Amino acid sequence: MAMKSNAPLGHAVVAGGSVAGLLAARALSASFTHVTVVERDTLPAGAVPRRGVPQGRQVHALLTRGAVGLDGLFPGFTDAMTAAGVPSGDAQADFSWFLDGRRMAEAASGLRGFGISRPRMEEMIRERVRALPNVSLVDGTRVEGLIVDDGRVTGARVRRHTGAEEALPAELVVDAAGRGSRALSWLRAFGHPVPERTAVRTDVVYVTRHFAQEPGLLDGRLGTTVVPFPGQPRAGVVVRQEGGRIAVLLAGLLGEEPPTDHAGMIAFASTLAAPDAADVLRSATPVDEAVTMRYPESALHHFDRLDRHLGGFLVVGDALCSFNPIYGQGVTVAVMEAELLRSLLKEQGTRDLAPRFFAAAAALLAEPWSLAVGGDLRFPEVEGERGPQDAEINGYLDRFRAAAAVDPVLGTAFLEVANLMAPVGSLFDPELAERATRSVAR
Ligand SMILES: Cc1cc2nc3c(=O)[nH]c(=O)nc-3n(C[C@H](O)[C@H](O)[C@H](O)COP(=O)(O)OP(=O)(O)OC[C@H]3O[C@@H](n4cnc5c(N)ncnc54)[C@H](O)[C@@H]3O)c2cc1C
Structure with missing residues (x-):
């Protein structure tokens, strides 16, 4: 009833x-x-x-939207993370972002990022x-x-x-x-x-290893993210976490597979746009073994x-x-x-x-x-439906990402979308479009 x-x-x-x-x-x-x-x-x-x-x-x-939501479901959640020693900082000013191989311009975004492990x-x-x-x-x-x-x-x-x-x-x-x-x-x-069921196959392979934090690593920043892009199906993340650890993630897609041995990880990390992952691998003390996980495809029911x-x-x-x-x-x-x-x-x-x-x-x-x-369909190898306007949209977003290396306002707008704090459509705001055109022309 x-x-x-x-x-x-x-x-x-x-x-x-x-x-x-x-x-x-x-x-x-x-x-x-x-x-x-x-x-x-x-x-x-x-x-x-x-x-x-x-x-x-x-x-x-x-993501920032997740942290905001956790505070709504469990009041005081993010304060409790901080009290538990979870490092946090501004998602743009305290993290380095590499989009399409270029470093995003730094600025305070007002978006909060956290370095918390999944088990914690x-x-x-x-x-x-x-x-x-x-x-x-x-x-x-x-x-x-x-x-x-x-x-x-x-x-x-x-x-x-x-x-x-x-x-x-x-x-x-x-x-x-x-x-x-x-x-x-x-x-x-x-x-x-x-x-x-809709599935999109990208054959992502993750390898994560944790290290003891040492002074000087990451220049005091919270972390670095190198995003993969067509022609470079490799990614890397370095992030400070609770318990005085630094986590290094190497990821590959579409047949790229990060190795788990020390020398192999350094060689893989050395091909990324940011030096941080390779620096940590070379100089920090590991506290566990590298672990691989495969993620063949995304699926929506x-x-x-x-x-x-x-x-x-x-x-x-x-x-x-x-x-x-x-x-x-x-x-x-x-x-x-x-x-x-x-x-x-x-x-x-x-x-x-x-x-x-x-x-x-x-x-x-x-x-x-x-x-x-x-993002996945930017890679020509990924199978999926591409609409007639996709080439134009992707061209605009390519210019946007390139311009974010020069204009921090564009970087903030990009991170708001990536953190699910703003819709993708916000990137097409006429003022941002003009800034993107101006910065690329520079
Ligand atoms: C490699 C990788 C990296 C990821 N990185 C991120 C990230 O950076 N950020 C992010 O937000 N998300 C990330 N995710 C996704 C994230 O882990 C999940 O979205 C999140 O854990 C929520 O998943 P879930 O609770 O639906 O399922 P799961 O976490 O998979 O948990 C399913 C649970 O159900 C239990 N279970 C299964 N069958 C039964 C049964 N019959 N009866 C009772 N219990 C059962 C299992 O034991 C398990 O506890 C990542 C996922 C992968 C694979």
């Missing part, structure tokens, strides 16, 4: 206790009497990588969700499938680490199981239609296009849409989806929640997806 907007909602189950699942639980806790987060892994006590989140060993950027970020979110009185975290337990009655979800089937199976009755099940989500087979099991929704079932986070990690968007998008879920529940409860959520999530995802895919 459909809920009235002001009726108290009973129990919700979230499958997956990583960032998107925890944030969804935070959103649900405002409307449901109880929320159970079911996580397959046994959760660690501290900020350490774990099996179910292999990307946790790789460098993660937290998850742990900080988990601590806050654990503290919510109506949320339980059940770890070492896997969601096996849905329980459906009369065309809507009435619960989830779970398997404990002991092998015991159990039914968890719930009015809502949210799948936040990441890229390995079984949502489509869960739907098929009940003869439900499954959504179309079009649940919004389904004719028929399974009532009481939502999909969030990487299970719904996973982005080329180079753009650092996944966590921020999970934050935005949690904000959306919270406001949809507040407005109209669970009435038609699935179609309302998937339609609004598709609108929310359109911007970050087009930003990432637009």
Whole structure:
């Protein structure tokens, strides 16, 4: 039966206790009497990588929009990061950016960047969700499938680490199981239609290694990002992190694969536009081994296009849409989806929640997806639909990036978009267009 907007909602189950699942639980806790987060892994006590989140060993950027959203969901979050020793600074003045091989002009952008590791970020979110009185975290337990009655979800089937199976009755099940989500087979099991999927293959390979911070490295800056571009499918990030560490990420796409041995990493880093990664590799003391992770393709599931929704079932986070990690968007998008879920529940409860959520999530995802895919499609090797106006748009953005090396205002505008604080369309503002033309002509 459909809920009235002001009726108290009973129990919700979230499958997956990583960032998107925890944030969804935070959103649900405002409307449901109880929320159970079911996580397959046994959760660690501290900020350490774990099996179910292999990307946790790789460098993660937290975009400014994500940090702002975390403060909204958990007041004081960014202050707590600082108190926990997470370095932060201005995303433009304290970071060096290399776009298409040129260094962006420096300026204070007003955008805040953080050097936080993925495990620490998850742990900080988990601590806050654990503290919510109506949320339980059940770890070492896997969601096996849905329980459906009369065309809507009435619960989830779970398997404990002991092998015991159990039914968890719930009015809502949210799948936040990441890229390995079984949502489509869960739907098929009940003869439900499954959504179309758009994939963009870039074959990204990440290699991350951590080092002890030493004075003099990075000239006191927080970090450096070298963005890949057509003809140079290699990228690098160096960033100070909590715990007195510096993380070095080398990335390749479209067949480029960073090595993991010390000499090979230095050789790879030496081909990047900025010297910082090679400098750190040469002079700093490693504190762990280099770890590789492959990310073959980005994927967007079009649940919004389904004719028929399974009532009481939502999909969030990487299970719904996973982005080329180079753009650092996944966590921020999970934050935005949690904000959306919270406001949809507040407005109209669970009435038609699935179609309302998937339609609004598709609108929310359109911007970050087009930003990432637009960047990927600059590489002629990447397969995907290119529109008739793309060449003109890309030509303009090429000039814009080149001009950002001279005019810091353009760099700030670019970073506002990259940090999901402004829409891509803002880069086409006539005043910025004129500045871009003027700077390139110089
Ligand atoms: C190499 C790489 C680099 C990235 N870099 C960035 C970055 O710089 N910035 C950024 O914002 N994002 C980045 N991302 C994306 C980011 O890691 C994710 O968007 C973020 O972790 C949220 O993902 P999620 O919670 O949806 O899924 P995941 O983090 O993948 O977690 C899924 C969880 O579900 C659990 N699970 C799976 N199946 C079940 C089941 N049946 N029952 C119960 N539990 C289950 C898993 O154990 C896991 O805990 C990167 C991703 C990759 C791969």
